Amino acid sequence: MLQSDEALNTLQKCKFSHFGETLAFLICYDASECWTREFDGRVSGDIDASIVATHMMLEAWELGIGSTWIMHFIPEAVKEEFDLPDIVVPVCILVMGYPAKEAVPSAQHGMKKDLKDMVTVL
Numbered sequence: 814m815l816q817s818d819e820a821l822n823t824l825q826k827c828k829f830s831h832f833g834e835t836l837a838f839l840i841c842y843d844a845s846e847c848w849t850r851e852f853d854g855r856v857s858g859d860i861d862a863s864i865v866a867t868h869m870m871l872e873a874w875e876l877g878i879g880s881t882w883i884m885h886f887i888p889e890a891v892k893e894e895f896d897l898p899d900i901v902v903p904v905c906i907l908v909m910g911y912p913a914k915e916a917v918p919s920a921q922h923g924m925k926k927d928l929k930d931m932v933t934v935l
Contacts, residue, residue, distance in 0.1 A: 814836070814837075814838055815836070815837040815838070815839065816835070816836050816837075821834065821835070821837065823894045823895070824837055824894075824906070826890055826894055827886050827887050827890040827891045827894055827906075828883055828885070828886040828887070828906060829885050829886070830883060830885065832881060832908050832910070833910075834908035834909065834910055835909075835910060836908070836909040836910065837906055837907060837908045837909065838866075838869065838906070838907040838909070839891060839895065839903055839906055840862050840865060840866045840869075840903070840904050840905045840906070840907060841862065841897065841901045841902055841903045841904060842858035842859070842861060842862045842901070842902050842904060843858075843900055843901055843902075844856065844858055844900050844901070844902055845900050847861070858902055858904070859902075859904055862904040862905070863904065863905070866882060866904070866905055866907055869907060870882065870907065873909055877911065878909050878910065878911060879909070879910055879911065879912040879916075880907050880908065880909050880910075881907070881908050882905050882906075882907060883905060883906040883907070883908060884904075884905050886903070886905075886906055888902070888903045891903045891906075
């Protein structure tokens with residue numbers, strides 16, 4: 814959890830978007846703790862961390878707190894600036910805050926693909 818002015822200022826060096834956040838979470842996984850699928854070596858870390866981040870966002874919303882998932886960041890900078898061990902892999906940054914009353918979702922937020930374009934029934 815990043816909450817101090819120092820930590821939040823350091824975070825700005827690691828990402829391209831700036832939200833004026835007062836609270837952020839670095840969502841990472843420990844590669845040594847992940848399950849690995851034997852037949853192709855696929856590691857579960859990204860998936861597990863994504864599930865955790867999604868649940869954090871849903872719980873925050875229940876508390877009236879907005880969040881933004883940031884995936885456009887510099888993982889090497891996060892590892893260096895926050896002195897993360899090599900085995901720890903950053904997946905996303907969640908910034909949290911109270912949505913402004915005048916805030917509206919992006920126009921793209923309501924755009925949806927037709928279900929037949931996303932699902933194949935066999």
